[in-house]
Amino acid sequence: MPLRYVPSMRVSRRARKVMESGRITPEDLAELTGRSAKHWLNVARVEGWRMANAERPDEKAPEPPAETDPEALETRLLALSDELVSELEVAVGEGRASGSYDKGRIDALSAMLRMVEKIGEMTRVPERAAERQKKSDEELAATLALIDARIVELACELAATMGCGEPDPTDGGEGAG
Numbered sequence: 001m002p003l004r005y006v007p008s009m010r011v012s013r014r015a016r017k018v019m020e021s022g023r024i025t026p027e028d029l030a031e032l033t034g035r036s037a038k039h040w041l042n043v044a045r046v047e048g049w050r051m052a053n054a055e056r057p058d059e060k061a062p063e064p065p066a067e068t069d070p071e072a073l074e075t076r077l078l079a080l081s082d083e084l085v086s087e088l089e090v091a092v093g094e095g096r097a098s099g100s101y102d103k104g105r106i107d108a109l110s111a112m113l114r115m116v117e118k119i120g121e122m123t124r125v126p127e128r129a130a131e132r133q134k135k136s137d138e139e140l141a142a143t144l145a146l147i148d149a150r151i152v153e154l155a156c157e158l159a160a161t162m163g164c165g166e167p168d169p170t171d172g173g174e175g176a177g
Helices: 009-021 026-033 037-047 070-098 103-123 125-162
Strands: none
Touching: 009 026, 009 037, 009 070, 026 037, 037 070, 070 103
8 A cells, every 4th residue: 555645734835835826736736745636725725725826717716815804814823823733743743753852943833823822812802802891881880770779879868867857758759849
């Protein structure tokens, strides 16, 4: 049984770069990597590659995700973080096997993972702001309800002291007028 070639993350990144630039077709990439053109088109679709040109007129290149679409960005960030974690695992595995770790590579991957995490946090700012606003509105409503109750309580106490005693139940709460 022949061994099946599985492209490394480095190959996948390069494939994306050349496919997005339009310098190579999926068929050429398939020939170079031993994977099918259908495989690379599926990878491009799943990862949201911005194809410079479609290889066939009947197939349309995937639309680039809208810059403001947080779901598309989150999907891309998730794919990127998965790729970085895989590379980090490979680096750690190689370090264990050789007995020494490539500190520069691990530091670079860690920094990239932190960047992806930070970008992910930044993309969720609008929904977090909405959550904070909702919580703030609820807290404000509760505070105003307490203030209203206290005003009514103080008004009743003031009315009782002004009338030199208990409020007149026959007055109906309208006061003398």
